[in-house]
Amino acid sequence: MLSANLLDAYDYIIVGGGTAGLVVASRLSEDLHATVLVIEAGKDHRDDPLVSTPGLLALLCGNDSYDWKFISIPQSGLNNRALSLARGKGLGGSSAINFMHTVYPTAASIDAWLKLGNSGWSYQDLAPYYQKFGTRHAPTDEIRAITRIKRVDDSLSGYGPIQMSYGQGFGVTNSAWMDAHTSLGLKETNDPISGSITGAFQNAASIDPTTKTRSYAASAYYDSQIRQRSNLTVLTEAIVQKVIFQGQESDVVATGVQVRDMNGSIRTLKAQREVILAAGTVQSPQILEVSGVGGSKLLDALGIDVILDIPGVGENLQDHAQVCQSYEVKDGIPSIDMFRDQELVGAAIAQYRINGDGPLGTNASSTSYLPIVDKNGPLSTESKKILLDEFVTDSSERNVILKELLVEAGAPALSYVTFPGQINTDIKDLTNFSNYTAPAKPENYFTILNALGHPFSRGTCHITSQNIDIPPTIDPGYFKHPVDLEILSRSVMFAEKLMATEPLSSAILAQPNGKRLPETIPSTLEKAKHIVEERVISNMHLCGTCPMMPREEGGVVNNRLLVYGTRNLRIVDASVFPLIPVGNIMTTVYAVAEKAADLIKEDQK
Numbered sequence: 001m002l003s004a005n006l007l008d009a010y011d012y013i014i015v016g017g018g019t020a021g022l023v024v025a026s027r028l029s030e031d032l033h034a035t036v037l038v039i040e041a042g043k044d045h046r047d048d049p050l051v052s053t054p055g056l057l058a059l060l061c062g063n064d065s066y067d068w069k070f071i072s073i074p075q076s077g078l079n080n081r082a083l084s085l086a087r088g089k090g091l092g093g094s095s096a097i098n099f100m101h102t103v104y105p106t107a108a109s110i111d112a113w114l115k116l117g118n119s120g121w122s123y124q125d126l127a128p129y130y131q132k133f134g135t136r137h138a139p140t141d142e143i144r145a146i147t148r149i150k151r152v153d154d155s156l157s158g159y160g161p162i163q164m165s166y167g168q169g170f171g172v173t174n175s176a177w178m179d180a181h182t183s184l185g186l187k188e189t190n191d192p193i194s195g196s197i198t199g200a201f202q203n204a205a206s207i208d209p210t211t212k213t214r215s216y217a218a219s220a221y222y223d224s225q226i227r228q229r230s231n232l233t234v235l236t237e238a239i240v241q242k243v244i245f246q247g248q249e250s251d252v253v254a255t256g257v258q259v260r261d262m263n264g265s266i267r268t269l270k271a272q273r274e275v276i277l278a279a280g281t282v283q284s285p286q287i288l289e290v291s292g293v294g295g296s297k298l299l300d301a302l303g304i305d306v307i308l309d310i311p312g313v314g315e316n317l318q319d320h321a322q323v324c325q326s327y328e329v330k331d332g333i334p335s336i337d338m339f340r341d342q343e344l345v346g347a348a349i350a351q352y353r354i355n356g357d358g359p360l361g362t363n364a365s366s367t368s369y370l371p372i373v374d375k376n377g378p379l380s381t382e383s384k385k386i387l388l389d390e391f392v393t394d395s396s397e398r399n400v401i402l403k404e405l406l407v408e409a410g411a412p413a414l415s416y417v418t419f420p421g422q423i424n425t426d427i428k429d430l431t432n433f434s435n436y437t438a439p440a441k442p443e444n445y446f447t448i449l450n451a452l453g454h455p456f457s458r459g460t461c462h463i464t465s466q467n468i469d470i471p472p473t474i475d476p477g478y479f480k481h482p483v484d485l486e487i488l489s490r491s492v493m494f495a496e497k498l499m500a501t502e503p504l505s506s507a508i509l510a511q512p513n514g515k516r517l518p519e520t521i522p523s524t525l526e527k528a529k530h531i532v533e534e535r536v537i538s539n540m541h542l543c544g545t546c547p548m549m550p551r552e553e554g555g556v557v558n559n560r561l562l563v564y565g566t567r568n569l570r571i572v573d574a575s576v577f578p579l580i581p582v583g584n585i586m587t588t589v590y591a592v593a594e595k596a597a598d599l600i601k602e603d604q605k
């Protein structure tokens, strides 16, 4: 099968047809003289309603056809709990299974990349690409009224292929979210996509407002027109086993890749210009290491010939640890927990079939970006400094930059997202992320997911075998740095205050009758810390394992995303993020991939 329609050589071979991979493939194949091959391990889910129907996302995680189903090692900062780490498998990668929240970073989060030694990577440099990847459709007047959206700057809304919209599903809890923040002096300061925002806001979702279907890398960057390009070949259900190299340290050339199809046949395909890794945060470092690029100590121990000794490969793993506080809602307050009733599921399916409306066609979470808080609200600049100085004693360049990010007046340190249902963290089957949201308890709930925006902790992701089929060992390292627990547990206390503020407090059942998950009330910092340990799950924002940074600082790629020591091996996915930006990261993955495509084109001139 592998030999059927393939050439022996392509100008560009892209490993991974996920979020970033398809962006780069689409842009490079705009030059009809350039031949581009994408190799994707999973399937093409183009006509699959589970992927395209926004409200069916819970059926994707834990399913082998869509999800790699990774699991972290037990986390010492989380009472030795291991966490489910879903990763998309198939065209579109994680954008095909994600929750579709389109949230933008602050400018300061990206300017920090420049400060870490990456010239050409300020927010101003990346801003055009946030506009290039997607189009935000303005909310209707009705949605504006319900969600209190005031600040929409149409000039920032973009013009790219990913479609972002505000569906019909907003309701009383979204209004209450905004109003409770306003009562506490935390209303939104700006258009949330402006790069300068604090307070509560309504994010759009990556849902096409016309078809009410998921808008993701495969539907947008590999649509029916792009599929017709004869210079673009997309091979699915084929695994890249390794990258093939020639040459020596400082002048290594990636000559191609070794690929295996679903029938087990193996072939080497040549790259005439570049090999481009887009296999994601877990598998881009895996492919590097099995191919002989990584820390020599690890590679020697596994009997892998060292092509390039780059110890930064697989280090610097970051994620947004998020703690879930669920509150039982009053009768009449919408909660997806109600869908334990199969009749309601049937009605929702019928409604979606008619016009795409109803709970299956929408995603209506609310968000807020908050500075470091304690149980009373935002800390003063002086108090933030005292807290950070007490717990961050290592003044590495990175920590200094992170402190600056957090101390600035109003600077977000936390992102809160609402979820209209319950979250249970004591699940047994960790291969299925959706188990966290399955309604195991009989009541209906509303949850605040409260995430650390700028973690100081770092994790690792390394192979334990030369065999590409053996998953790497993933240690996100949550709370390895003590300040992360200090910040997040104070935030747990503040979430309690937010939920006690009108009109949010009117949506939930008051104590002592109303149930909550966990049952513990975070009345002291110790109790709040206990909640963090028991109730943190991954935000699925893994990034940073092949960081763009100076090599001597642990970097793997330079500011043109070329792997150090190679002439033509690039990485374009979330693994290159040197620092995780605050908020959800998909928008930045798209923007980085768009910029990567321009860098590759420029370097060919």
Ligand SMILES: Cc1cc2nc3c(=O)[nH]c(=O)nc-3n(C[C@H](O)[C@H](O)[C@H](O)COP(=O)(O)OP(=O)(O)OC[C@H]3O[C@@H](n4cnc5c(N)ncnc54)[C@H](O)[C@@H]3O)c2cc1C
Pocket (backbone or CB within 6 Å): 015, 016, 017, 018, 019, 020, 021, 039, 040, 041, 042, 061, 086, 087, 088, 089, 090, 091, 092, 093, 094, 095, 097, 098, 099, 100, 101, 102, 103, 238, 239, 240, 241, 278, 279, 280, 281, 283, 287, 433, 468, 539, 540, 541, 542, 573, 574, 575, 584, 585, 586, 587, 589
């Ligand atoms: C369940 C979930 C929910 C999320 N929710 C949100 C959200 O609401 N908002 C948000 O902003 N972000 C969200 N994210 C994060 C966001 O989707 C990801 O950060 C982003 O999509 C990652 O893009 P990527 O290109 O780095 O990797 P991916 O999109 O994961 O692409 C990697 C691709 O490489 C393929 N691959 C891997 N190894 C090989 C190999 N050896 N050979 C061939 N192919 C290979 C994979 O199958 C995959 O298709 C979520 C992520 C998940 C998993």
